[in-house]
Amino acid sequence: MNDESILHGAPIDATIRGAVIQTLPLFEMMRMRAVTTARRHAVLGFASDDRASPLRWVNQFTHTHRRLGPNDREVVSPNNDTVFSNAWLDLSEGPVLVDSPDMGERYWTLGLLDAWTNPFAYVGRRTTGNHRQRTLVHGPGWCGTLPDDVTHVIAAPGADVWIIGRILVDSDEADIARVRVLQNQLRISRLDGCDAAMHIDTRLDGQPVEVPSATLYQALVDEALSRNPPPAGERPDWPVAPEALAALLPRVFDELRRHAQPHELGGGWAIPVTVRTSWGQDYLTRARVARNFIGALGVEEAMYPTAEIDADGKPLDGTHAYELRFPPGAGPKVGAFWSLTLYRRSDCLLVANALGRYSIGDRTPGLSHDADGSLAIRIQAADPGPGVNWLPAPPGELFYVVLRLYQPHADHLEYRYAYPPLRRL
Incomplete structure (x- = not known):
């Protein structure tokens, strides 16, 4: 047990704390999936007729067609350079194809994060270019036949993948309209060409959850673990006794919110996120970033x-x-x-x-x-x-x-x- 395992003067069992630190990224990713997926599909309609239902559509893109401004309060520290295209992939029923149009000369990227918040792959200007592309994304164990027109193949480490797309846009209305056309050409389909959209139960109503109950945390982590195996060499000591989890969650969430450890750059500057493609065994930093900066892409991007x-x-x-x-x-x-x-x-x-x-x-x-x-x-x-x-x-x-x-x-x-x-x- 070290100094960081003692909060507010009371000791915390290091094993239980370690299990929460390791699994917290899974919970935060499942929370973000509930917040950022859509209730309605443009063709297939609502995932449920009940507005209180936690059912949401995955394997489809949703878009922000304008640059964010001071009236946008959903995301902290938003960028004012790009528009966003967001998608959650569910690969449990097989691979999907992600189509992207010719982007001309402009900057764009689709960053892929696994359920453990590792930014493991990219499609875009830096990595694959700006030409029209068809990318096949598959989960563990898939060994099917590739369609002839696939330009890239990405092997995901688990069934759940978050795609965060950014496309550079100028502030004038003409360029915003041009980028809207590009965004609307992003498409996710099955190998047979059918729309890949499917609905899932997020177990959340999309409302903010500052500190989850032990029951909710346990349920979301259990489900995420069953679909997304831990990275190589990582074995969380899970599950945790409900009583211990209920006592620990508020304290760990508070610790992660209050104790940031940015990388100092000199001159008063610091960088809060320094990941490239994987957090490796730095579980504490991974948890802090998941709590405070979730969705961060790698520094090379x-x-x-x-x-x-x-x-x-x-x-x-x-x-x-x-x-x-x-x-x-x-x-x-x-x-x-x-x-x-x-x-x-x-x-x-x-x-x-x-x-x-x-x-x-x-x-x-x-x-x-x-x-x-x-x-x-x-x-x-x-x-x-x-x-x-x-x-x-x-x-x-x-x-x-x-x-x-x-x-x-x-x-x-x-x-x-x-x-x-x-x-x-």
């Missing part, structure tokens, strides 16, 4: 350095003005694009402002560089005037910023890049 403090170590506060200055030739090194997004600390959401700007980056129209080639971004509540690269901050409120790096170069991946601090003016 995107990195999210985050700053909550300025150059002097003080919290970023909308009462003051700040400058983030990238020296000449020392901007973020990426294969796709980068952006800087601001969020209010109190709720981790985007902040409404008169400019209607929630992020700024290398694709921002009118971005200006200084005469020496440096790039300065002003972060403050009041309009700094013309010719300034301005990211509006909330007046008098604490905030934080996230530097999103899409397809980061080795300087970032190997932690050699010098992140400039935010300096209070």
